[in-house]
Amino acid sequence: MKVAVIGAGNGGISMAAHMALKGNEVSIYSKFNNEMKEIIDKGGIYLKNGCVEGFAKMKLASTEISKVIKDAELIMVVAPAFAHKDIANEIAPHLEDSQIVILNPGRTGGALQFRKIVKEKNKNLESIVIGEAQTLIYASRKVGPAEATIFGIKEKVSFAVLPSSAIDVAKEKIQKIFPQFTPLENILETSLLNIGAIFHPAPCIFNAARIESTKGNFEYYHEGITPTLGKILEKIDEERMNVAKGLGVKNKSTIEWLKDAYGVEGNSIYECIQKNKSYSGIKAPSNINTRYISEDVPMSLVPIAEFGQLVDVETPTIDMIINLANIIHDKDYRENGRKLEDMGILKEEFINDEAAASKFVF
Amino acid sequence: MKVAVIGAGNGGISMAAHMALKGNEVSIYSKFNNEMKEIIDKGGIYLKNGCVEGFAKMKLASTEISKVIKDAELIMVVAPAFAHKDIANEIAPHLEDSQIVILNPGRTGGALQFRKIVKEKNKNLESIVIGEAQTLIYASRKVGPAEATIFGIKEKVSFAVLPSSAIDVAKEKIQKIFPQFTPLENILETSLLNIGAIFHPAPCIFNAARIESTKGNFEYYHEGITPTLGKILEKIDEERMNVAKGLGVKNKSTIEWLKDAYGVEGNSIYECIQKNKSYSGIKAPSNINTRYISEDVPMSLVPIAEFGQLVDVETPTIDMIINLANIIHDKDYRENGRKLEDMGILKEEFINDEAAASKFVF
Numbered sequence: 001m002k003v004a005v006i007g008a009g010n011g012g013i014s015m016a017a018h019m020a021l022k023g024n025e026v027s028i029y030s031k032f033n034n035e036m037k038e039i040i041d042k043g044g045i046y047l048k049n050g051c052v053e054g055f056a057k058m059k060l061a062s063t064e065i066s067k068v069i070k071d072a073e074l075i076m077v078v079a080p081a082f083a084h085k086d087i088a089n090e091i092a093p094h095l096e097d098s099q100i101v102i103l104n105p106g107r108t109g110g111a112l113q114f115r116k117i118v119k120e121k122n123k124n125l126e127s128i129v130i131g132e133a134q135t136l137i138y139a140s141r142k143v144g145p146a147e148a149t150i151f152g153i154k155e156k157v158s159f160a161v162l163p164s165s166a167i168d169v170a171k172e173k174i175q176k177i178f179p180q181f182t183p184l185e186n187i188l189e190t191s192l193l194n195i196g197a198i199f200h201p202a203p204c205i206f207n208a209a210r211i212e213s214t215k216g217n218f219e220y221y222h223e224g225i226t227p228t229l230g231k232i233l234e235k236i237d238e239e240r241m242n243v244a245k246g247l248g249v250k251n252k253s254t255i256e257w258l259k260d261a262y263g264v265e266g267n268s269i270y271e272c273i274q275k276n277k278s279y280s281g282i283k284a285p286s287n288i289n290t291r292y293i294s295e296d297v298p299m300s301l302v303p304i305a306e307f308g309q310l311v312d313v314e315t316p317t318i319d320m321i322i323n324l325a326n327i328i329h330d331k332d333y334r335e336n337g338r339k340l341e342d343m344g345i346l347k348e349e350f351i352n353d354e355a356a357a358s359k360f361v362f
Numbered sequence: 363m364k365v366a367v368i369g370a371g372n373g374g375i376s377m378a379a380h381m382a383l384k385g386n387e388v389s390i391y392s393k394f395n396n397e398m399k400e401i402i403d404k405g406g407i408y409l410k411n412g413c414v415e416g417f418a419k420m421k422l423a424s425t426e427i428s429k430v431i432k433d434a435e436l437i438m439v440v441a442p443a444f445a446h447k448d449i450a451n452e453i454a455p456h457l458e459d460s461q462i463v464i465l466n467p468g469r470t471g472g473a474l475q476f477r478k479i480v481k482e483k484n485k486n487l488e489s490i491v492i493g494e495a496q497t498l499i500y501a502s503r504k505v506g507p508a509e510a511t512i513f514g515i516k517e518k519v520s521f522a523v524l525p526s527s528a529i530d531v532a533k534e535k536i537q538k539i540f541p542q543f544t545p546l547e548n549i550l551e552t553s554l555l556n557i558g559a560i561f562h563p564a565p566c567i568f569n570a571a572r573i574e575s576t577k578g579n580f581e582y583y584h585e586g587i588t589p590t591l592g593k594i595l596e597k598i599d600e601e602r603m604n605v606a607k608g609l610g611v612k613n614k615s616t617i618e619w620l621k622d623a624y625g626v627e628g629n630s631i632y633e634c635i636q637k638n639k640s641y642s643g644i645k646a647p648s649n650i651n652t653r654y655i656s657e658d659v660p661m662s663l664v665p666i667a668e669f670g671q672l673v674d675v676e677t678p679t680i681d682m683i684i685n686l687a688n689i690i691h692d693k694d695y696r697e698n699g700r701k702l703e704d705m706g707i708l709k710e711e712f713i714n715d716e717a718a719a720s721k722f723v724f
Binding site: 203209218288327328 | 565567568569570571572574575580585586587588589590591593594597650678679682685686689690692
């Protein structure tokens with residue numbers, strides 16, 4: 001299959017190489033010359049020391065997005081969520097009907113925002129499909145400009161698309177490459193089952209001094225998430241669940257998710273995390289200017305709080321985390337985050353009834 | 363002079379013993395039998411290994427407050443601020459006119475709250491004086507049931523009284539024992555120059571995980587207050603200053619206070635703290651159930667925020683710290699803290715004009 005990858009960071013080059021080694025014709029794009037140079041020079045990407053290895057030849061590596069996506073049946077966007085807006089603006093004029101774009105992952109409201117921009121920028125499109133994965137399929141790291149190591153590949157990755165009616169077409173195509181991709185009906189399910197929103201900003205904020213004074217040299221999960229932190233995370237999780245309930249979409253608590261993803265069971269988030277050996281050895285970010293805040297606050301917590309406003313569900317703890325992130329980073333993440341209007345939702349148009357969620361099944 | 367000390371913790375037994383060694387007739391009270399037993403048995407308190415040493419005979423040590431305060435010209439309350447309410451209720455029926463009660467320290471609004479309770483409970487009193495010190499004069503520790511070590515005695519302790527017209531009488535008496543006590547005109551000055559409100563709750567909250575996972579084994583000031591923490595503390599300090607300004611009372615920023623108290627200078631709280639060698643070796647509390655939160659949130663941050671409401675000054679960061687403390691301790695510190703009504707202040711009666719602060723000069 002002809003596929004395109006947008007983004008050449010840890011995830012992007014891993015996915016591009018992996019798909020090529022699976023026999024697909026892969027093109028890769030990044031707007032950054034320094035990210036693309038070596039891939040262009042070598043003509044491909046090396047996967048080393050991981051669960052997939054080999055030299056993966058690229059059909060094309062380029063900083064020109066129009067060339068990279070031309071004729072691609074599937075376009076995988078593998079970039080920080082705060083880049084989705086720019087990528088949508090850049091890609092919109094060049095998209096063709098029946099192409100499928102998947103954000104890996106979308107965080108919260110990624111596909112909604114991406115679709116809104118694409119529709120506004122390219123009014124000729126009639127049957128474009130925009131989707132989002134709930135998480136990135138890989139645990140991987142870029143180890144050189146054209147080299148990556150894939151440590152692990154998830155067994156299951158939920159995804160959903162807009163319009164929801166296109167899910168079968170999308171599923172068929174994606175599963176040819178990634179049988180792990182499991183379709184969900186409603187884009188709000190992938191958007192609200194956002195566990196990064198729980199595990200990323202608050203533990204960084206409540207370990208801010210330790211991150212700064214030790215340069216992140218402590219166990220992020222096992223030392224950074226103590227009983228008190230667990231309590232705070234449970235408040236955030238409860239608010240996320242309330243928002244999902246208010247929207248009428250299926251969801252899972254973080255405790256349920258930890259059980260499904262890692263098989264650990266316990267009565268509290270703290271207990272489950274302590275039992276999860278997969279989290280051993282994961283160190284904290286080395287400084288407080290981390291994507292755990294700069295990505296997950298505006299692209300996860302802000303849209304969750306915004307969905308809360310839509311259905312009149314209060315999110316005081318989430319609001320507090322957003323405010324603290326603003327102080328710490330000197331930003332206005334609420335204003336610059338994914339707001340309802342960015343996701344193409346007008347509260348006035350939204351009627352809060354039992355079929356509320358169906359409003360998002362475009 | 364006949365003096366009474368209410369409280370037999372670190373500060374209480376140190377002050378009782380020190381005053382006795384200075385030649386005063388000192389009685390000491392605690393409602394806790396276990397705190398009083400050994401002092402009663404020994405007839406006094408030992409000061410050891412510190413800057414004052416010796417056996418200090420008590421005139422009386424008792425769990426009966428009426429006996430302890432009888433005929434005392436000066437009554438020093440040396441107890442956590444969250445105990446002030448109970449002590450006021452207990453002591454009120456036994457107080458006599460012309461006695462002087464000083465809270466060491468009052469935190470924010472201590473004297474106001476104490477006076478309100480005393481006045482309500484004992485309507486016969488006409489000339490009672492209730493005051494508060496801005497800080498405890500000692501750095502000291504209880505090292506046995508009837509033993510303490512005084513590490514240091516502050517060179518200057520600000521205090522103020524209600525009614526403010528009694529300041530000269532109060533000053534004369536107190537300075538006979540403690541020449542360090544320096545009178546301020548307005549009780550709001552002692553109440554709002556509350557640096558514990560800055561240095562206690564927020565650093566604990568933003569080091570919560572580290573306190574729990576290391577049992578407080580890190581430098582509270584030098585490792586626990588990093589540039590990011592400093593930023594948060596500056597926000598809180600700014601709000602405290604704005605409240606003082608709104609009330610029309612003199613105040614100092616934490617940076618100015620650090621200069622006055624320790625001679626350190628810098629452009630940020632972080633910088634000043636790093637330069638302050640007196641903070642070296644001070645470890646964090648060993649667990650998150652610390653008075654740095656349970657005392658300083660309800661008795662410092664809450665009344666500061668309440669004063670803010672009185673003069674329409676917003677305190678969003680302080681409010682956030684209160685909310686976080688509520689989550690961490692499963693409490694409602696706002697509801698159970700010192701509110702305007704607890705301090706005997708009715709917003710309806712309070713006119714926000716240039717002479718606003720004079721309202722508190724009873």
